[in-house]
Amino acid sequence: MLKRDWIHAWLLLLPAFVLLLAFTHLPAMQTLIDSFWSTPKGRRPSAFVGTDNYVRMLADPIFAKAMWNSAIYAALTIPASVMLALAMALWVQARFAGVALMRMAFFTPTVLPLIAVANIWLFFYAPGFGLIDQIRGLFGLPSVNLLGQGGSALYAVAVVTVWKEAGFFMIFYLAALQTIPPALREAAAIEGCSSWAFFRRVTLPLIMPTTLFVSVNATINAFRLVDHVFVMTRGGPDNASMLLLYYIFENGFRFWDTAYASALTIVLIAVLTVAGIGQFFVADRRVHYR
């Protein structure tokens, strides 16, 4: 009987696992192996080069730029989207006329394709006649090309990410806020607790698990979402908005340097793994609040 169960189980798992192995595990392994070999060129076959690809990476200024940009990008988008999400949730938590409409306004960017979002914002940023320039015009400020300048391109791209993400994170905060018992608020009101103190001493600690969960998600997204870079800046100008995944794409499919792209992919996987381990750690540690 037990034996039959085993066979059934393995049969049930078989189709899913064939695909999982073929398109996740084996490619991941192969990527690791490839990262120690050179890119085959013409008639010259691939050769074992040890850590050459990684050594080259350390000396590659564009890689350094991409890592640095990814770090800034993460440092900007994570706190901004998390804090905005919380503010939105606190806001639309109450019931008043038009609150449903507001929730909708915040959440809508989440369902739009990132490519579409990028197009909309491209228009928004357009020098000369985009809305931002028109508002600047009202104050007599000169026109700016936010996406075309090295100093601002990365920030302009980060704003778009925050716009898309914050509404998504808001719904998790909304759910978390609903689990706070109303009796706590009543008790605090009787004690003469100000609403700011209540927020800081009661609400914030209680929604800490959500904050951590959302932050980990924001971290992963910071390294994974690059669609808008394709439309808005293509990593430019002069690599000012180059992000790690975009750089992998460029190496793999524009320069066809697959070995170097593999080495870069390994770095990205390492980053994602650290974030993922953080998530498990967080999920295990923080449940004691309830």
Add this chain to the structure above:
Amino acid sequence: MLAVLWVAPLLYALWSAFHPAAYEARFVLTAPLTLENFVTAWGKAPFARYFLNTIFLVTLILTVQLSLCTLAAFAFARLEFPGKSVLFALVLVQLLIMPDVLLVENYRSMMRLGLVDTILAIGLPYFASGFAIFLLRQTFRAIPKELDEAARIEGCNLMGLLWRVYVPLGKPAMLAFGLVSVSHHWNNFLWPLVITNSVETRPLTVGLSIFATTDSGTEWAVINAATLMTSAPLLLGFLLFQRQFVQSFMRAGIK
């Protein structure tokens, strides 16, 4: 205030898409409304084909995902077998290393399989979704064992049990996953961009990006119209089934 700021980009796009190009940056209430931008966009690129491709792609992915992952989730939730925890850990790995990251290697696999530039190739890496297996396993585990035993006493075999008890009770979770999956793949861009290179296979997102970047002569109003057009089905679906959407996204995230 913040809400207004939040919808401003959208409203701006809507405004310019529905008005003649001359009004794209002039906000006059009396500006004439027009659908011409949509007509122009539709005529300038094979959007009908892109729509078909995307709809086919999304349906294909969801159907295969649901069938494969239901089977796997059922095995993980209700059967005991050697290697269970190792295999489950392997499933969880996919939550971490998403197919989007393995572009280069997956492209080579597709080349070896001769599948480059097919819709099947866009879907293949996503068919076995670690996330779907995880979500459905959680759902199946919450189903009381008594039901299971009752069905077995009635002479129900394993597949019958899955089909008559677990699938019906798992429907809400499947619906939630379905919404998330459809919107994810409708919006997915990087992998389809890499693997497709013809009109016959390109999904909407890739088509839109090509339309918006190569035709530098195209007016903004037309690009905006195209942008709205490609997101319209999802947007409409979201407006109609707001509650389900929000709940599904949330459920999908928390688990």
